[in-house]
Amino acid sequence: MAKVLYLTVVEDIKKKIMDGLIKPDDMLKSESELMKEYSVSRMTLRKSLSLLSNEGYIYSVPGKGNFVRKPETDIFQFRFSDYDSLDCETDEIKLISVRVEEPDPETRFSLGMKYGEQIVILERLSFCGHKPVAFEIVISPYIPNRPVVEDKLNFANYSKALESRLAFSIRKELEITLIKAPGNIEKRLEISPGEVVFQINKKIIKKESNQTLTISKFYIKKEFYSIKAGTPEEDDSKKIF
Template structure:
């Protein structure tokens, strides 16, 4: 099955940009010219241009037209799933605790709530081939009537835990990644007996109004984690 016309137009312009026939700052052919070249409607051409703009190839200046965007070489798309990475995937989880707590000052500040607001704390261990590879803690803002099903929580990703209260498409995510040495509790959980470092990934989820919904912190053994990103 051949691609729709608007896809063909977008791909042709992409190819010209990738072959450097069109360089950053160069003007794209006008809508009228593209309509004539491809024998199609202005609406079809606009769908093509919208694709190119969404993918970062072009930008528009009202009254002047569309232009090739300068690529952002320092921008990467990072793929993150606490259950899978480039080295291993989690094949078993162990639920350590599900509890309702009162947040300390730091956690209340992270979640933008008062200290008398209840928070659900979930602690888990992740395993690969029988070995513990990550210690995982999630903090979810408690809402009245919010169901807590331990069997579902044990194997769920962070977004799956809150998917019942909001659309997955409306969730915004923020990652912070850093290295640290493990404390004695984490050493015990992850069977660390040397100076092995941890990679810590903090994941904060927001609703469509940019209000925090939860904070997740996963402590990975340094020998069982590798994250990858691709440039835009």
């Protein structure tokens, strides 16, 4: 199949694992044995083992050997972005307000801010078929001298721009719950009292310092959100070796 040596080795070992010839926590043959078995050099063999390791098939213990990994199949992946996550065609996103104010103590704490520092609050309403379906609140520390409140529209893209510049040093967390809509959300989304909505809390966190940079809260009408998730794919396009 594969004309490349290290890939034929990978495929053969994968097959042996999938056929149950070697089971989780079994030790593979030693690298020197495998070199002979496949007639490849050490580096080539180790490239194969590296691939298998990256794909979760094996792990290695220095001084001992390489072992078959217990597979992990309960992890799922999905995509969530601020704009295209609704189960409908968004025909308008209305900017409700952008303002700078004093944070309440809880927010100040989550954002790791000092007393006296202010926050920017952005509120946005998304429409499908000319009806409101999602309300979004974005909270970030206010850093003076940025084109924020002065130009509302700029700010709408500001956080995206900022984010893409920081992209490699941030991590995001999501919390999806179903809650009874608070009064103001009921009004914004024009739903009946007591009705439930999806609440999605998003945090953008700086990897190194674990500092929270931005907090977002989405409230989505229950009919307009669902999740499709799947086992992570091995993205071979990303690999060099």
